[in-house]
Amino acid sequence: MRDALLEAFALKAVDRAGWVRVGVEGAESVAAHSWGIALLVVLLLPEGLDRDRALLYAVLHDLAEAWVGDLTPHDGVSDKHAREEAAMTAFCARIGRPDLLAAWQDYESQADPEARFVKQLDRLDMGLQAAIYAKQGLDLAEFRASALAGITDPELRALLD
Secondary structure: OHHHHHHHHHHHHOEOHHHHHOOOOOOOEHHHHHHHHHHHHHHHOOOOOOHHHHHHHHHHOOOOHHHHOOOOHHHOOOOHHHHHHHHHHHHHHHOOOHHHHHHHHHHHOOOOHHHHHHHHHHHHHHHHHHHHHHHHOOOOHHHHHHHHHOOOOHHHHHOOO
16 A cells, blocks of 8 residues: 555656647646646636536546656547556556546546536636746747636636636
8 A cells, every 4th residue: 555655655756748748848747737626626616516526526536646657638548548447457456446447437537417517617717827827928829728628617708807
C-alpha cells in the first residue's frame, strides 16, 4: 500500500504539459490542477448534485497521470485512454479499492450529471489558470478557446469573460 501511495503522490511533481509546451514559467503540477477543480466543486457545485461524488471525480480524474504522464493532443498518442485505464486498474487493485476504479470509469464515460459538471470545471480551471499565466506575456488564446469550447453552463462561461 505504501509504495502505491508514494507513486500516486508523484502527481505532485508532474507538470501540466500544455503549460510547459508554451513556455509558462513555474507551470502548475497536475495535482495542483486537481486541487483547483476540487475547490471549484466546493464553491460552484449546483444544488441537487452530489458534492461527495463530484469531489471524488475532481481528485481522481487525472490520477493516472502519475504513471503515464500528462499526455496532450500535441503528443500524438492514440492509446492515451487505454494507458490511463491500465494505470488506474493496477493502482486500484494494489490498494484494494475497485470502487475508485468504477468512479474513475464513470467520470471518463461522463456517466452522470456530476461527471459532466466536473468536466466543465476542468475546462474552467484551465481557463482561469490561463488568465493567471497570461500575465507572463504569453499568448494563451488557444487555452481560453479550448476552455470556452468545453463549457456549456452559462454561469461558468461568465467566469471566463
